[in-house]
Amino acid sequence: MKIVRIELKRVRLPLVRPFRTSSAYRTHIEHILVRSFDETGAEGWGEIATAVDPFYNAETTDTAWHIAHDFLAPLVLGKEFGTPDEFRALYGKVKGNRFARAGMEMAVWDLVGKVLGRSLADMLGGSRSQVEVGVSLGIEKEIEVLLDQVERYVNEGYRRVKLKIAPGWDIEPVRAVRERFPNVPLQVDANSAYRLTDAGHLAKLDEFGLLLIEQPLAEDDIVDHAELQKRVNTPVCLDESLHHADDVRKAIDLNACRVVNIKVSRVGGLCETLKIHDLCRSRGMPVWCGGMHEFGLGRAANLAVASLAGFTLPGDTSASDKYWKQDIIEPAITVTNGLADVPTGPGLGVNLEPDRIESHLVRSAALTTSGVSA
């Protein structure tokens, strides 16, 4: 198989509700859709799920455009490959920039699945037809507003609640939620807002019976997290710090975490996701599937990933309507009683809505084996 044409489409969707974390405030999400064609005209789609700012990690939607357009596409166009692993080797010399690489690779998995008539979950080796999902709730101005949000999603059946925390918005909101909802499975995400010197403060979260505390310390750290884990009882979970399977191996060896968040984007794609899943399974490390406010395309990929046996904790893949008034796929992703169906159609198994993509389009480009065509 060869990729002979790649289209990039930057799409901007408004969030139904602004989302605040310790590091960013967002009202819109801008992701790049990758549409790849093989020599027979078959096509596959992927999603580059970057933020527009470098506040989660170093990549942005602009840098991902640059890497995909100026490096990844030229490296793969017209080159023969058999499997997604062989495809990613074509741009193996590109360092970092894993969100851009993940979106490129996703389009090829979709394409291969469509050609073979196999779903992504089937190709990955997934073993469930439905997955348990949770919800991720941003920082609010008032605790009452947060409590209303928790109530809404608990009533909708979500299997666990994740609260974003930051210095000044941590012990109090967590205590308030725990008092009102004594039995809800609860976890928190700090998006790297604390330092090791805050260990004593973070240990105050121990009394709330949290499932985990996600990425309390720096996004480029593993070592301090190991020290922190000795000083708090709540299991530490790493997100930002884990870029690939070797990072995960080191984190496990150092006891830097007791849970791993796997994000397809953050680790550079589905091939690396599988490697990390297999490693964690063999080491008895529980994993769950994180998210980056994906549109329906990336959301479908997350559900396929979460169908793998090692994903034993509910993920962040909420229904489309938690984020979008109108997703770019039809039907949208839905959640009933805290369960989402793993897509069964070929490839990612979703139907894109071209009109919706066009009406939210910010920028597009097309590249072929003979260069840039539009």
Ligand code: OSB
């Ligand atoms: O750290 O997990 C995170 C969203 C954007 C960027 C980073 C994160 C998140 C979330 C929400 O927590 C996950 C989702 O619902 O997509």
Ligand code: MG
């Ligand atoms: Mg996180």
